[in-house]
Amino acid sequence: MTHRIGIIGGDGVGPEVVAEAMKVVDAAGVAYTPVVFDLGGARYLRDGEVLPDADLEAIRGLDAVMLGAVGTPEVAPGVLERGLLLRLRFELDLFVNLRPFVAGPSSLNDGVDMVVIRENTEGVYAGEGGFLRKGTPNEIATQGSVNTRLGVERCVRFAFELAASRGRKHLTLVHKTNVLQFAGDLWQRVFDEVAAEFGSVETAYHHVDAACIYLVQDPARYDVVVTDNLFGDILTDLGGAVSGGIGRAASANLNPTRTSPSVFEPVHGSAPDIAGTGKADPRAAIVSAAMMMEFLGKEDAAQRVREAIEKTEDVTGSTSEIGDAIAEQVQ
Ligand code: IPM
Ligand code: MN
Numbered sequence: 001m002t003h004r005i006g007i008i009g010g011d012g013v014g015p016e017v018v019a020e021a022m023k024v025v026d027a028a029g030v031a032y033t034p035v036v037f038d039l040g041g042a043r044y045l046r047d048g049e050v051l052p053d054a055d056l057e058a059i060r061g062l063d064a065v066m067l068g069a070v071g072t073p074e075v076a077p078g079v080l081e082r083g084l085l086l087r088l089r090f091e092l093d094l095f096v097n098l099r100p101f102v103a104g105p106s107s108l109n110d111g112v113d114m115v116v117i118r119e120n121t122e123g124v125y126a127g128e129g130g131f132l133r134k135g136t137p138n139e140i141a142t143q144g145s146v147n148t149r150l151g152v153e154r155c156v157r158f159a160f161e162l163a164a165s166r167g168r169k170h171l172t173l174v175h176k177t178n179v180l181q182f183a184g185d186l187w188q189r190v191f192d193e194v195a196a197e198f199g200s201v202e203t204a205y206h207h208v209d210a211a212c213i214y215l216v217q218d219p220a221r222y223d224v225v226v227t228d229n230l231f232g233d234i235l236t237d238l239g240g241a242v243s244g245g246i247g248r249a250a251s252a253n254l255n256p257t258r259t260s261p262s263v264f265e266p267v268h269g270s271a272p273d274i275a276g277t278g279k280a281d282p283r284a285a286i287v288s289a290a291m292m293m294e295f296l297g298k299e300d301a302a303q304r305v306r307e308a309i310e311k312t313e314d315v316t317g318s319t320s321e322i323g324d325a326i327a328e329q330v331q
Pocket of ligand 2: 237
């Protein structure tokens, strides 16, 4: 069966790294029909469209989406991030953002082998809030954190299932329950309730500030981490930095119920400062593509891609040279 895969290169280095990722998918022998979408800063500047309904409907019918990066200095912050990336996460109900970190060549510490499960549809990202008296000296801005029982529970449950399937069977809840007394209380209660169903999984709780220290000084204590949208955003940039660079960090925006396509993307952003220079490391996008193949049931191809990345660990060069080296190795 040929998979229909949406390609959204997006902004900055996004199109460059996605091209390498798809080159490697080709080399791995996974047949697919690319459905290319012209979305991102260039499109918005041209015709004012961020994610037209017709494109969203077309995306709903696909098997998966490979996305590069979103955001460019020519467009006000938030327009593309909210209008394209977050809208896709919300509309497709991609409630799990799965971000694995494994010690790489420039790791601060070789003990990193963990997965962060970031809740991906709620929290302060939901867009609750607003202005009062905007532009006056008495102006007020609020930004609420939305945490639903359903949203927290399905994410926590996914994390327990993942932890139960791994060797260590360890799951840490990261939050800030000492200050966020409502959201933190809901997360902690749901976590404890679901834990009772997973007797084989050992659990821990860390405040997010302490988790930042541990992640730098003693990351080996983590196996699976589950956390909310904002903490997960911040923690996963740090996870990338301590485990061999953000150029290696991959992610999967998953709809585990498969009622809509999942979206695979590197953790890094569009890096407009190096766009077009060939300096972007495509490995994060290539690992994201391997995660996509796995999710589409092509475990063998995904495994070959992972091995090819390991074997070409020392390869340096331009974006396309690294992509070529991995593609050659995978055949
Ligand atoms: C990420 C990115 C996005 C986020 C931005 C671009 C909206 O930083 O995927 O981590 O904050 O989720
Ligand atoms: Mn981020």
